[in-house]
Amino acid sequence: xxxGLFALLDDVAALxxxxxxxxxxxxxxxxxxxxxxxxxxxxxxxxxxxxxxxxKPERELSIIWRIAKGSLRNKLLxxxxxxxxxxxxxxxxxxxxxxxxxxxLCYEGAExxxxxxxGHEPAPEEQDEHAATExxxxxxxxxxxxxxxxxxxxxxxxxxxxxxxxxxxxxxxALILAxxxxxxxxxxYGVVALIVKMDDLGLALAARxxxxxxxxxxxxxxxxxxxxxxxxxxGIAAMLWVGGHILLVGIDELGFxxxxxxxxxLEVLVxxxxxxxxxFLGWLTNTVGSAILGIVVGALVVALMHLIPKRRKGTxxx
Numbered sequence: 001x002x003x004g005l006f007a008l009l010d011d012v013a014a015l016x017x018x019x020x021x022x023x024x025x026x027x028x029x030x031x032x033x034x035x036x037x038x039x040x041x042x043x044x045x046x047x048x049x050x051x052x053x054x055x056k057p058e059r060e061l062s063i064i065w066r067i068a069k070g071s072l073r074n075k076l077l078x079x080x081x082x083x084x085x086x087x088x089x090x091x092x093x094x095x096x097x098x099x100x101x102x103x104x105l106c107y108e109g110a111e112x113x114x115x116x117x118x119g120h121e122p123a124p125e126e127q128d129e130h131a132a133t134e135x136x137x138x139x140x141x142x143x144x145x146x147x148x149x150x151x152x153x154x155x156x157x158x159x160x161x162x163x164x165x166x167x168x169x170x171x172x173x174a175l176i177l178a179x180x181x182x183x184x185x186x187x188x189y190g191v192v193a194l195i196v197k198m199d200d201l202g203l204a205l206a207a208r209x210x211x212x213x214x215x216x217x218x219x220x221x222x223x224x225x226x227x228x229x230x231x232x233x234x235g236i237a238a239m240l241w242v243g244g245h246i247l248l249v250g251i252d253e254l255g256f257x258x259x260x261x262x263x264x265x266l267e268v269l270v271x272x273x274x275x276x277x278x279x280f281l282g283w284l285t286n287t288v289g290s291a292i293l294g295i296v297v298g299a300l301v302v303a304l305m306h307l308i309p310k311r312r313k314g315t316x317x318x
Contacts (some may be wrong), residue, residue, distance in 0.1 A: 126260025244294025
């Protein structure tokens with residue numbers, strides 16, 4: 001009786017050790033997969049603050065929370081199951097689907113540039129008036145746009161992570177991707193929340209008299225509009241870079257190699273010719289090449305979406 005009990009306890013202990021080892025392996029794999037997606041994570045963090053730019057300060061955290069929940073739903077309820085099923089039964093579909101998302105990102109970035117150049121952006125006072133007259137509808141539109149863009153970036157993050165754990169079994173793969181989804185969402189939107197509330201922190205510090213703390217607070221208040229505007233520009237650039245890079249790699253994987261080979265060749269030349277700065281400048285070369293492709297593709301889609309319908313409308317009136 002006692003021998004059987006001790007044998008059972010040994011089996012339980014062995015199972016616990018095996019489970020702990022498996023969890024360590026999953027956590028390690030999730031960490032490696034998340035690291036590979038770090039570039040897109042930075043882009044995600046840069047893109048998001050522009051969606052709360054101009055909103056009332058007391059509504060900023062609420063909007064970020066709603067976007068974060070939408071992002072987590074995207075990752076866990078849509079992207080994760082679809083990515084797992086496709087990787088299991090139709091892995092050849094992942095690249096074309098990801099490229100469609102890349103085209104959308106290029107379009108989003110190019111459209112923002114076109115609106116600025118063409119003067120089609122509403123003036124800040126018009127944005128504030130619209131937000132004041134229809135705050136609920138305005139916030140709903142802001143959240144929907146942010147979650148839609150986040151979907152593409154999240155898909156890129158999850159596919160990069162998926163490629164890193166492709167050799168794992170189905171269940172470990174699912175657990176690793178779920179862990180990556182939760183960790184990256186918390187990281188991105190935690191950072192975004194800190195960024196957009198830095199001005200409130202600055203006001204609180206500035207109210208503490210005239211010492212060094214107050215000086216730092218006033219500096220934060222003065223700096224935050226510049227930081228948010230800069231992040232908005234970086235976010236637009238990030239959409240073009242990430243979208244262009246998705247297309248560049250996707251075209252190569254589908255069998256048309258010259259565009260990727262050309263950019264990669266330039267990257268290697270710059271890397272080898274610039275010594276200690278080779279790694280950074282090589283990466284920058286690849287990034288610029290991806291962004292140029294993103295601008296070209298985005299501009300073509302903007303033309304199709306905006307200019308051609310207007311010409312048709314003009315022809316119909318004629």
